[in-house]
Amino acid sequence: MLSMCDDKIDFDRKENNHYIVKLSDMKKAIKFLKESENYNFLLDITAVDYSKYKENHSKRFAIIYLLKNKDFDNLVILKAYLNEDEIIDSITDLYKSANWAEREVWDQYGLKFKNHPNLKRILNHKEFMGHPLRKDYPTTKGQLCTKTDDLMDEMVPKLKAKGYENHEDLMFLNLGPAHPASHGTIRNFVALEGETIISAVSEIGYLHRGFEKSCENHTYNQIIPYTDRLNYCSAILNNIAFAHTVEGMLGVELPERGQFIRVIIGELSRIIDHLVCLAANLVDMGALTNYWYLYNPRETAYTLLSKLTGARLTNSYMRIGGMTHDLYDGFEEDLKECIKDVEKGMDDSLSLIEHNRIFQDRSQNIGIVSGDDAINRGFSGPNLRASGVNYDVRKNNPYYFYDTFDFDVALGSVGDVYDRMMVRFEEIRQSIKIINQAMKKLPDGEINVSNHAISFPKKQNVYSNIEGLMNQFKLVMEGVKVPKGEYYRSIEAANGELGFYIISDGSGTPYKVKVRPPCFYAMSALGDMIEGEMIADAVLDLGSLNIIAGELDR
Amino acid sequence: MAVTGEEAIFGDSVITTKLDSAIAWARESSMWPYIFGTACCAIEFMSVASSKFDISRFGAEVVRFSPRQADLLIIAGTVSYKQAPILKRIYDQMTEPKWVVSAGACACSGGFYDNYTTLQGIDRIIPVDVYISGCPPRPEAFLEGLMQIQKLQAKPSKYLEKRSKRDFKGLLDA
């Protein structure tokens, strides 16, 4: 456990597994944790507005920091209460990942940070007034945006730091937000000398869809379809992450069969997510044929998923406490077919690129991120592992029997575009290995938690008896009642550690939901990564990080 | 019916038609789409473009990322208020005759994102010709939408003239 700091930081006061720290001590506490206890991974920063909470809090807001230690096996949550006019010490000098996270807190909650390099909005547009995640901001009050930000307020200081006082010889160029290589709607604004990028800044938020606000007026099960649309390339993994967190709050665990199905379908989602990422990355490199090789197996997977869930892309297969229904007859054969296609596509593609000089020259030693830097920037998943850091939630904090499966964690050695791509290729192989083992061990039995207050009754009961009908009605109208509390849990999604931080006030609707989006932190590094490189390399860097706008901007 | 005129003299080697229909035929068989793909719907569009559904069967596979080279704007995905001025700018840069497909619930109406950040339908910003339902629409639905556009394109030039003069005032047209 945590030892006490030299002077008076009181780590012993705990509420709900959160250490309550005085706001003025917060930075000192975090610094202590980082420097003496090796908590060098900042997972996320978020805030809460307690003004509509059932119980009174002495102060309206709280700021929350989630930190992990060097071995990634211990999570610490620090919390400080504050009022609107109190100012928080920025921790951007300790963690680079704090930069965007603090901007988001400012944007969404209107809490100010001292010594932040550029505290401005990040998700909402420049003309936006107010702070949408405050409880008094009406959910549907939209505000028109007429102009885009020119971003010179970020660019000029960056250029100055590099010794460029006047910019006459530089060319400024927007890559995005509507650009074929921007993979959705991401904007990178670059200053060029010839084709070389001198300085770059990124702007996000173009696909900000108010996920977190929408959660606050939907029941837990109604949120599942929203989670599909976070990382829409692997919708089911997002379903699982959310349901897994809520189940943690409820203190229930799925029956074994349910857990195995989650593993199988989850790994399949990971595979198809990596396939899109690789396919798109190779198109950006000019290797179009690979796109057909890698993308077409997704069609087989779509066919399987639509048989299983009714939808190709946005599956909403999971429910709190289980899933909509069991696997169908003939699932195993379809799955085998699907895996065969994936393997074939991968072999075809690898035979084109693996020993291909052009591919290697384009991808090796481009966009290097060192291991320490990756941790400091909050990277996770394949991007972190490509930099050689051995962290995979499935291994470090196993759930769903992952500790009983035999699989390897793919690691890179350089942390360049090549490593990020090759790690993904290898992860596809490992996922196939997991699926095969899970299919062999798949036990019979129930798939859902057997608790009327959580799982939906069988349809035949709903239609034939009053108890079933009432049960269904109550769950639909009131939602699953989740005990009061504040809770964080995560899984290894396709892009890295996808976690949810949920606050419940005991009702069927969450008081607050915060996603810990792996893309967000990867994206915040891009500006620095591409400096000194060519434009064509910047495109590959962006693709290799696999930024999915739905998850990035939420 | 007896064949008369040039066709009687030259046999199968010529076809007579009206200039209007010849141009419409060329237009509908070679659309150059600009994909304004912002979110999940754009991933489904990737399927439309790939081998199984193959948009090139409709002559629309030359996807352009410059509005000045495109005549069909496909909006696939959620458009936020922050994104709206960009969408308008792109639409304005396209030359007539231009066509707009709004694909998916979000583009059509904001979808289930009824909140502070999402534009409640792109037709508040730019005029739309065809709406495709679905969240996301299946690839077949995308193709159906494309065929609807082809039908519009086959209309006589008078229709086009009238259409280009249509009066649209969106939220961002001051």
Ligand code: SF4
């Ligand atoms: S309509 Fe549905 S699938 Fe399409 S962008 Fe909106 S949420 Fe995504």
